[in-house]
Structures are given as structure tokens and as C-alpha cells.
Amino acid sequence: MPSVPDTAPGARPPAPSEPAHVAVHNVIHTYGGAAGVPALGPLTLRIPDGGFLVLVGPSGCGKSTLLRLIAGFEQPTDGTITVAGQPPRPGRQAGVVFQQPRLFPWRTVRGNVESALRYAGVPRAEHRDRAEALLQRVGLAQTGDRRTWEISGGQQQRVAIARALAVDTPLLLLDEPFAALDSLTRERLQEDLRQVTAGTGTTVVLVTHSVDEAVFLASRTVVLSARPGRIVLDLPIDLPRAGRDPDELRGLPEYAACRKRIGHAVRAAAAQPTT
Numbered sequence: 001m002p003s004v005p006d007t008a009p010g011a012r013p014p015a016p017s018e019p020a021h022v023a024v025h026n027v028i029h030t031y032g033g034a035a036g037v038p039a040l041g042p043l044t045l046r047i048p049d050g051g052f053l054v055l056v057g058p059s060g061c062g063k064s065t066l067l068r069l070i071a072g073f074e075q076p077t078d079g080t081i082t083v084a085g086q087p088p089r090p091g092r093q094a095g096v097v098f099q100q101p102r103l104f105p106w107r108t109v110r111g112n113v114e115s116a117l118r119y120a121g122v123p124r125a126e127h128r129d130r131a132e133a134l135l136q137r138v139g140l141a142q143t144g145d146r147r148t149w150e151i152s153g154g155q156q157q158r159v160a161i162a163r164a165l166a167v168d169t170p171l172l173l174l175d176e177p178f179a180a181l182d183s184l185t186r187e188r189l190q191e192d193l194r195q196v197t198a199g200t201g202t203t204v205v206l207v208t209h210s211v212d213e214a215v216f217l218a219s220r221t222v223v224l225s226a227r228p229g230r231i232v233l234d235l236p237i238d239l240p241r242a243g244r245d246p247d248e249l250r251g252l253p254e255y256a257a258c259r260k261r262i263g264h265a266v267r268a269a270a271a272q273p274t275t
């Protein structure tokens with residue numbers, strides 16, 4: 001598997017001189033010491049402000065590892081990562097959404113969002129209004145008083161997204177956030193996530209197994225090789241989205257071409273033996 005990115009004709013990954021909100025430089029991650037499991041890298045990736053980057057790759061290739069490193073939950077074995085020019089600080093500079101919503105079942109929907117605001121250091125007097133505004137943003141107005149077990153899986157994931165947005169950081173990291181949802185709910189949440197983040201300047205990094213999700217959401221898709229994950233495709237997704245509903249978008253020949261390209265790269269990566 002080549003470790004040189006296969007860049008689309010006419011595609012232009014950010015030049016090293018451009019400011020990058022997230023800069024991953026020569027990162028290697030190995031679990032369990034030098035003789036342990038090489039999970040990731042070497043990998044270099046620059047993500048400028050406001051991009052929507054989707055990471056795709058075979059199971060176990062290091063996608064979650066990369067997200068955790070960017071979030072600052074773990075330190076890379078080698079190489080450097082900066083977020084807005086600084087080493088990552090867990091919980092402070094990025095909102096994180098996992099595959100399972102991870103909510104507090106003893107709190108109401110609003111209480112869950114308020115706890116994220118408290119953690120972010122927002123003054124108590126502002127909690128209620130800010131929580132309501134966030135719930136409205138993710139399509140959950142009127143549900144603040146309900147318990148998390150009284151709402152659907154899709155609504156729970158919306159609460160998790162509202163919690164991540166509560167941190168009010170310019171970076172949102174999502175690890176297969178819709179994988180556990182039925183396909184209709186998933187499509188609705190994909191649309192909503194695009195709307196919530198579009199035009200805000202928020203930088204989004206989302207991991208998925210779904211090639212369609214990658215094309216639908218991304219302004220750029222990066223495909224990783226089998227473990228240890230390295231970049232095998234770095235493809236800008238530049239679709240004429242304005243004024244098109246999701247079905248029209250999915251019907252475009254350019255959409256199909258991106259799907260084909262990414263699908264091919266993912267299948268080739270999955271067929272490679274891990275080292």
C-alpha cells in the first residue's frame with residue numbers, strides 16, 4: 001500500500017504554509033510500548049479552519065486513535081499534534097461525540113446540556129437559556145424536561161451533539177456518531193449536522209464506515225490504509241450543494257463519481273494485510 005497520498009486531479013490539499021486549525025505531523029501511535037500494536041502512522045495531516053473532514057478506513061486502522069490523539073485524550077508515541085497552534089487540551093478545545101451518546105441518565109435532557117455548559121465554565125445564570133438555544137439548534141426544542149431514557153436513540157445522539165456544541169469550541173470531533181441509528185434517522189441527522197455546522201467556521205472531523213456518509217457530509221475525505229493507518233486517498237469533495245435537497249445531491253454524477261473513488265480506495269485498503 002503506498003503511503004503517498006493519492007490526490008485527485010486538480011485537487012489541492014492545503015499547502016504547508018496555510019494556517020491549519022489541526023496540524024498532525026509525522027504522528028505514529030503504538031499501543032503497549034515499542035514491541036506493541038502499531039495502530040497509526042506515520043501520518044501527516046493539516047486541517048484548516050472551517051473544513052468538514054471525514055475519515056474513512058477499514059475497521060481497526062486507527063481512526064478512533066487519531067481522533068483521541070487530536071482530542072488530547074492520548075499522547076502520540078511519536079510526532080506532534082497541535083490544535084490552533086497549541087498541544088491538544090482534553091475537553092477544552094474540542095467538542096467530542098462518540099458512537100454511543102454517553103448521557104447522564106439521572107439528568108433531564110436540559111440537565112445533560114447544562115452539565116456540559118458547567119464543565120465549559122459558563123456562568124450558572126446563563127445555563128438555562130444557553131441550553132434551550134442549543135437544544136433548539138439540534139432540533140430538540142420542547143424536550144428539555146424529559147429524561148434521556150424517554151427519548152429515541154436519534155434524539156439521544158442529538159443531545160450528545162448539543163453537549164459537544166456547548167463547549168463552544170471551533171473544533172468538533174465525531175467518532176461514528178450515527179452508526180447505531182436506523183437509516184432514516186441517520187440521514188436526517190446527517191442533514192442536520194451539515195446545517196448546524198455550515199457557515200459557522202467550525203472545523204469538523206468525523207469518522208465513519210459509510211462511504212455515502214463521507215460524500216454527503218465532507219468537504220474533504222481522507223481514506224486510511226489498514227493498520228497502522230496511513231493516508232491512501234485525500235480527496236476534496238466539491239459538490240454543487242447550494243439549493244439542492246439530499247436526494248438531488250445524491251443523484252448528481254459527481255456524487256456517484258466521489259462514491260466510486262472512495263469506495264474503491266476503502267476496499268483496496270481493507271484487502272491489505274495489517275502489519
Ligand SMILES: Nc1ncnc2c1ncn2[C@@H]1O[C@H](COP(=O)(O)OP(=O)(O)O)[C@@H](O)[C@H]1O
Nearest residue numbers: 031037039058059060061062063064065066227
Ligand atoms: N487501548 C488500546 N490498547 C491496545 N490496543 C488498542 C487500544 N485501542 C485500540 N487498539 C488497537 O489499535 C488499532 C486501532 O484501533 P482504533 O483506533 O480503535 O481503530 P478504528 O477506530 O479504525 O476501528 C486496533 O488494532 C485496536 O485493536
Ligand SMILES: [Mg+2]
Nearest residue numbers: 063064065175
Ligand atoms: Mg473506531
